[in-house]
Amino acid sequence: MSTTTTRLPNRFHSAVESWRERFLPDYQFLIDNWEKYFPKDERFELVAHRECGMCGIIECGEEEGKPKYTKACDMKPQQASHLLGAVKAQASTEFGSIQQHQLTLARAQSEQDQFWVLRMMAEELRHGYQMLHLLLEDDWSNVSDQSGEEMVEEILQMRTGSHTLGAFNIDFDSFVDNIVFCALIDRVGKYQLTMQKVSAYQPMAESMPQMLREEAFHLATGVVPMRRWAEESAKGEPFVTMEILQKHINKWLPRGVEMFGDERGGGTNVRYGLKPMKNGEAQSDYYDECDKVVRDLNLRYIRARDEKLDHKAAREVLRRMTEGGETVDGVGRPEDLISTPDKRFFRRRGMHAWELVGADGETFEDVEEYIRHLVRNLPEQYTAGRDFKGYIDLLRKVHAGELDGGAASREMPNLRHVGGVCPCSKSVRWVQEDANGSVAV
């Protein structure tokens, strides 16, 4: 394994640094205290990494077996334009997620959790930088009227609230959002990066391995505090209880599921050799992984409730509680545990958009009753916010027959053009999302 390291031309590098000073003001604190938390790790560096020695043959789709492309101008215009969309979307979400994390970073109760999130944010900045590197290294003029410089400028101007990709428009309300976002939304990122590792466009493929290595830590940055919170909750601590965890999982998982794009789509990416899996397949694996996280959180909870149980006994207790609906002495009631919300719960895009399906898969006839169910099952600060309001307005219209589901799904992002955290923010359109959807964090 070896990688080559590149720095963007000076003016672009400085532009990213200026962006960092504004949106990641704790960066210097991270660097100054690096040794304390990561004594053996190399210092963070803002550079693009490209993996050497990767497979040079297209691995899927119509051109399987042919050599990979090293220049966008050699690709079919349709294919290159698909790819360009993916690179820009990827770049925007990397920068966008930093803006979201920054909102509540300071509220962490644990210094270590906060420091891990801060490192993760710096790595997201590097991921964005990596994508800018792809935009600047190649000539995209056959598929875009914008120069590389204009594309970079557009990306660096965007603000929270102007993304069209669901998860990146939702404000964080507490540090629980930082953590659950890492565990669930960065996990979508892992899938996208893994798929793009086989991209027919070699510079994209070569950009993935280092990003993926970093992504593995981002997932742990989410999962480890969640596990600790589950244990603390079992011991009666009043901070992040199982109920709060459940509500945040309910808030984010549907957005993660939707980031894979419509479950019936994704074929174009496969045909063009840009990704090896269709949306539905990748989404289903993703959902199973989230389910494993939830299961393990329950085990951790059960074991903290009754320390005499060993692993095997705890698994049996979990089975009795979840499958048998039993209350178990010394552990608790089934509703004390958490569960993975149904795939159709709280959806606004894809096959199950606007369906009235509850967290446990139960169906509702009446919209207002469904809304009350959502309010009971989502974090209070979230239901008081504008994303939820936008969703409810559209849900009511769809079920009153005033709007068809597809139009409502397309309308969700347009709501983002207003507002943003910064009053002077320009309402730039952030990314174009299509049926092939989805990007990584």
Next chain:
Amino acid sequence: MKIRPVEDLDLEDIAAIDEKIGGTYRPDVWERRIVYYIRRDPEVSLVAEIDGSVVGFLLGEVRSGEFGLEEPTGWVEVLGVDPDHRGQSIGRRLAEEMWQRFRSRGAKTVRTMVDEGMPQVSGFFRALGFEPAPVTSLALHLDR
């Protein structure tokens, strides 16, 4: 059997194997350890999976500059195979895959330190071809 890199989803399963070996459930210890290796290089630390369940793990990394050993060296530091799955070459297969990954990171030597009071572990490493190396482990007991 499938050998693959360790990931956040393995935390509970590895803690469970350790519990089966040592009798104590120490999830926080394993979180700290595993996240360390994930952060350092998530592709070299491995788990073995049978029918979707983790049955063994091997954690290590390539470092240079330790104990004056300047060249990149693969360090194997933590391992465990589920007692119900021992003697099926799971440990060996994990190790062989790890050496491969060490090699691709420029390491020419693999090193480990074994407590001679754990004959099981030293027997395993000797079976894999490890020999005593001229770096002596010294200890000073500060509580005496």
